[in-house]
Amino acid sequence: MKYQKRQNAIILLADGTIFYGKAVGNKQGTSFGEVCFNTGMTGYQEIFTDPSYYGQLMVTTNAHIGNYGTNADEIESDSIKIAGLICKNFSYDYSRDAADSSLETFLNDNNLLAISDVDTRALVSYIRDNGAMNAVISTDVDNVDELKKQLAEVPNMNGLELASKVSTDEPYYFGDENATYKVAALDIGIKKNILRNIAKRDVYIKVFPYNATFEELSNWNPDGYFLSNGPGDPEPLKEAQALAKEIIKRDLPLFGICLGHQVIAIANGVSTYKMHHGHRGINHPVKNLVTGKGEITSQNHGFAVNREEAESHPDLEVTHMHLNDHTVAGLAMKSKNCFSVQYHPEASPGPHDSSYLFDQFIENIKKSK
Incomplete structure (x- = not known):
């Protein structure tokens, strides 16, 4: 298949800008989403299956994608969550003893459209300058006007609720039922490595759907509560915000990651906003201000x-700061057993510098018992 002439493809951005590439394999079609980029050198399989990326067209900045294949144990959810893949060089052959399949097979099994041979350096530079925006990738290169019309109908990520698209339908359990502690986790896009x-x-752990109530979680009599990562805008997640408020009011141990961090902020009356192009990668510098x-x-x-709102809040402390743009990377409540971080301490993929945060959560649970 890799020796066949591959079909032309395009990336059409919402502002009308077009980038060109080739369809990976013999896959044809069209896919819409918000275009974004990830700066990780490895970990593409974990990235593609991360529920936080639901509905996004992923541009990988690393020049080679697929060269170490895939492994069934290296997924973060039950399926690929990105809307499409855009890369420079796609490797059809792979070389790794632990791999059980090629990335091409993995993408085909998940019916995902991928485009390679793209000038990803130019595309990423454009996103950095002009911001993340909706886009379409397609092999229907002769129908640009129709693609523009369809793209105009795609909802903007700002104000978009996506947690319900990736959350579990029914509660489920994870771990050893004879463990010392019990944690109730709200699934608003949770990763397996968390x-x-x-x-x-x-x-x-007992994992609950995105719209579960405090009564449902507390009826299990957990020792602590966890709000997960996830996709989309935190503002529409009214059920999750109400849940966080109840947990905080009762001063129960609470830990939030990423989208869960944003929900905790909103529950405290602190607003959130859509970033220009976001933070996505495994090399972001953060300072622990504590x-x-x-x-x-x-x-x-x-x-x-x-x-500004977080720093002026009487009961919040900014505990971590992103060193590239000084955005809030962590919060803790001064009078409640609650803290959160904007990044991913489970490191899948990524470094293990922040794994201590899980230990901190357990220590908070121990202190509350």
């Missing part, structure tokens, strides 16, 4: 917490 990191700290230490972190978010 569950693994919590469970390996002697915790049994310890003074630096961390290299894994990040994936297009919204952020209003720093």
